[in-house]
Amino acid sequence: MKHIVFYSGGLGSWATANRVIQRYGKENVILLFTDTLIEDEDLYRFLEDTEKDFGIDITRLADGRDVWQVFKDTRFLGNSRIAKCSHILKQDKSREWVEANYKPDECILYLGIDFTEEHRRKSPIRNWAPYQVEFPMCEEPYVNKVDIIKDLESRSIAIPRLYNKGFSHNNCGGFCVRAGQGHFINLLKEMPDRYKYHEEKEQEMLKFLERNDISILTRTKKGQKQILTLKQLREEYESQPEQIDMFDIGGCGCFVEE
Ligand code: SF4
Secondary structure, eight states: OEEEEEOOSSHHHHHHHHHHHHHHOGGGEEEEEEEOSOOOHHHHHHHHHHHHHHTOOOEEEEOSOOHHHHHHHHTOOOOSSOOHHIIIIIIIHHHHHHHHHOOGGGEEEEOOOOGGGGGGSHHHHHHHTTSEEEOGGGSSSOOOHHHHHHHHHHTTOOOOHHHHTTOSOOSGGGOOTTBOHHHHHHHHHHOHHHHHHHHHHHHHHHHHHTOSSOOSEEEEETTEEEEEOHHHHHHHHHHOGGGSOTTOOBOOOTTTOO
């Protein structure tokens, strides 16, 4: 029986991997990383540090496209409701690899969802059937991010730098089509060049699709749903920062939605 952890390079998936390795031994564990090719450079450092520490070579997969190429190929701009990037670059890629290597009764799959996210368990269980999916961080002893950081510190492993920059995850280099206004403003403040890149890519995509009525972000004003491009968001932040909903963080769910 192989124990396959979807290893994203985030704190939750590290804690999951650590727990699964402690239970079953490193020789029975596979850490599966799917690269979106727009990851933060420090994510690769974290992967290297942790693979040395665990004594396991991480299995690295990549479709070869990044999220923007996926949006172009599918002629669909990802947003909080539909993220084809995560389907194609992460879920499909992982499924292809798992099915090619193991039958459902030869492996168990593990996701880093924790006890505060119990409601997110249903979709991956349904999506991966007949494979079995487990969520070790939903089990006792319950740990939070601070506990995980302490654990990493005790092993002299620096946490991925995006967490220190105020990001809630280490996916896609701080970008995510499921993120909210507050998350994107954090990207603008912490990594303005990266924000500019995505702002330009979104504009390029609108031109490519010949649309001016879509955007990654949307908001509701006076009961009306409105588009909010990254260009608009930046301009509004520069002129009227108090108008931005900094509590709208959104949430990445690469492996947890339909
Ligand atoms: S982190 Fe966000 S942008 Fe990146 S693949 Fe997942 S859903 Fe898409």
